Amino acid sequence: MTTLSTLPPSGQTRSSQAQPRPRKPHVQKRDWTGWKFVGPFMIVFALVLIAPVLYSIYLSFFKDQLVGGNSFVGFENYGQALTDPKFWESMGRVTLFFVVQVPIMLGIALFAALAIDSARLHLSSFFRIAIFLPYAVPAVVATLMWGFMYGTKFGLVGNLNEFFSIAIPNPLGNTWVLAAIGNIVTWEFIGYNMILFYAALRVIPTDLYEAASLDGAGAFRIIRSIKMPALRPAIVIGGIFSVIGSFQLFNEPSILQSLAPNTISTYFSPNMYAYNLSFSGQQYNYSATIAIIVGLITAVIAYIVQNSGSRKEA
Amino acid sequence: MSTTDQTQTTAEKAKAPRMSRYTSEKKAGKSNQGLHTKKSIILTIVMGALLIYSLLPLFWLFVNSTKTQAELLNSFGLWFSGDFALWDNIVATLTYNDGVFVRWFGNTVLYVVVGAGGATFLAALGGYGLAKFNFPGKKAVFAVVLGAVAIPGTALAVPTFLMFSQMGLTNTPWAVILPSLISPFGLYLIWTYAMDAVPTEVLEAARMDGSGEFRTFFTISLKLLAPGLVTVLLFTLVATWNNYFLPLIMLSEPTWYPLTVGLKQWNMQAQTVGGDVIYNLVITGSLLTIVPIVVAFLFLQRYWQSGLAAGSVKA
């Protein structure tokens, strides 16, 4: 799950929001000064993101075979992808993942943020930092670590089974593997989301609390009527990040695969499927097609999440 | 998200440089709520469970980096066992293969300094430009940035690799640094932050004085943006420090590996004919990889939290 390299698609409303501001005449002219500032970012952006995307789109219209070479095939790859059961199975899996894991993670993070903000907690700043720490652990290291611990024979799970004479089922077995991956992702990102929410809580103006306590509102009432509305934008951001992260699920399953080859297939997530198609199968064109379809679907879902987030407020 | 948002409107009312207000509000808010509340044991216990969940794997990592390879495989995972071999492991990690770990560490620092530093700088310029200027194509910039990030990065690896290869960039540090120069999140954060942190009036005044836009940016605006910059820097720092997939694809020479790729290679080494089984070094190396970034976060937490506050509220 990579959360950082993504952008919450909320600035469109943001920029329209900026428009009602009184503007000085010189800003209203077709002024290119802004490009001098945005230009450097956009040049590098064009090189490392736009160009590969365009190249991918180009590739998706061809088919390069080990025997027979390269040929233009139009939309054939798209047709194939849309009827590819492996692709849809992987999409289904990450959808399930995001439907279950994201609410749990965001829920825990929200609870933690509210708890730390409530001033009812002993040592709250220690909690804040400690829960945030896993975010600083590289996904590779986190997965290696959890992978070691998941071992049912000699790993931590095995130790616990032996110690308490219980039988925790194999976390990397068919039934639990998605949960096991969800656990790693949750572990990595609870702290990040908690800080996101916490930061939003910290800027609630104090006069709101004063007014509420004058009205005799209790803690839960304050949470419901003051804190939750204030948190909504942050929750939407966290949600959008998590949607994109879920659909791009890759590092955790691909590193765990060597421990659980039979439960984590080569098409476990759409991203793994695309990766394996191109890197072990040399089906670069079909892989590019899958990538584009996943990108489109992700964008649509992220857009829906953003919209439903704002509609509730309206 | 919406102009009707309550915080938003309240925030709009509060004029003037925002930055200092965040911290002061924070303190005020805390003490204000604190007046009426007692510490709750139950809440502390529930949060304690979450704390254990968060720290247990790190504790496991620490405990196991004190074990020898033999003890590692034959002792209870969550407690110390045998000789306390942490120092030996650290020394072994740092000297294994002629100290290649140190080299990887240096590479990682290079990627972080140039990559995260550059990303922050580009995001600062771009975000500021978007916040403070109207220019043709501004909306297009937004749509393009948003659209491109939804495409899975891993799936773009092949086209990117082929392109970089044509440009002769593969297997050089540039192949890792160039892509990490882009932080759409950073761009967004600075954008929202700059809207209020840099008052338009100040810019107007500078223009009256005949200061060029870039001079204004470097002498005035950059200082006002500082907390936002620190936040972006920290998040890009984590992203580059943890970067795994891209260097894995782009680099074939271990001399240019960052720590993450190197560690994975050490982990794979157990599968080699005649190769060493060095899980203890993998674990100790993982610990050493985490330490610097954790320290960075602890020291700079005051800044990034206030910077993040701006971003999250503005959405």
Place this chain on the structure above:
Amino acid sequence: MKAPHSNTRLRRTALAVATGLALSVSLAACSAADGGGAETGTADDIAAALQEETTLTVWAWAPAVEDIATAFEKKYPKITVDVVNAGTGNDQYIKLQNAIKAKSGAPDVAQIEYYALPQFALSDALVDLSDFGMDSLEDQYTASTWGSVNLDGGVYALPQDSGPMAMFYNKAVFDQYGLTVPTTWDEYIATAEQLHAANPNAYITNDTGDAGFATSMIWQAGGQPFTTTDSTDVALNLQDEGSKKFADTWNQLIENDLIAPTASWSDEWYRGLGDGTIATLNIGAWMPGNLESGVPEAAGNWRVAPLPVYEAGDTASAENGGGGDAVLAQSKNKLAAAGFVEFMNSGEGTQISIDAGGFPSTVADLESDEFLGYESEYFGGQKINEVLVQSASDVVEGWSYLPFQVYSNSIFSDTVGQSYANKSDLNGGLTDWQKAIAAYGNEQGFTVTE
């Protein structure tokens, strides 16, 4: 990379004429003019190229290669060998494939396992070493390793090590439970039952489904599921007699939970090998070194026995793992690269490789008294090489891998692995695997017959 072929023939003729007429002086001039990048050459050309300033890049993960490179540089001071560990096995193939696709960035020499060799050889990514006269080295190598590099009439690598299979067993465990060393697979299954009954935590072996192991077992059973003719016509039959024999045998272990579901090479696996809960390994002859470094605490417990056979009295074995070193078609220093490959795998390099724990593929080394007489301390003083070398000569002939074996193996766990996970009939898994392989082959333009 196909273009040079007609050139090659021309140049070969020219060279033959030149060799007939002129002296080595003119040959040296010829190779110098080519900058050492000639597509063909004789031993003399190679010798000349090795006297010129050249830097060779070698991708290899075997630790011995570093030492071999040092020895090579000492012998040929003008050559610099840059050994790069670009990843182990599949990780490296991915990078190699990328570099080939990108048409730049490939090394001069790469270590490639036998199973992956056809994929690179038949896509013209590798140099046919017989253009450099190395087909004459055939007699130096065991039949099975030579068969693995001699593909479609060309020689695409020189064998570096080999992995004739044997059964490694933990004698301490066998003694503790009064087990006898099995010689057939039926006995092996009986032993598995005995052991697991005596100690429910202990298993005869581990297996979570490994394409390399399964194909080796089919190989030993005399199966030939993959046949390739003219590089593009592929015949598949994972339900031939040998494949079925393997599946029917292994089914009995899987269906009765007699195999530890531990992934090979994981830390759990190493623990199991150390504490006796994994009692045997059927694996290539390169394993002793890994046991010594990975499972030091079990020193003295392990022994080697011949691989159990399907029919009592048989002597069949198979190769498991091992690989060779190839010269890449992208190389601009093909002569020097070929020289290095020869030094490594036919010259002084072989001994260095053996000293580092590699199991050789060269007949002379396998038959040397020193090698056969070696008493391994780790194996309680057993002369392990006697067993392993015997296995090398018992390898069943006629096996071949697919021209897209790397990909096929990568989807093994998607198909056959499911039989392992569900404890269902392996024949079903093999059939699924065949279907998936056929689909891929057709997709890539091969003519696949099932």
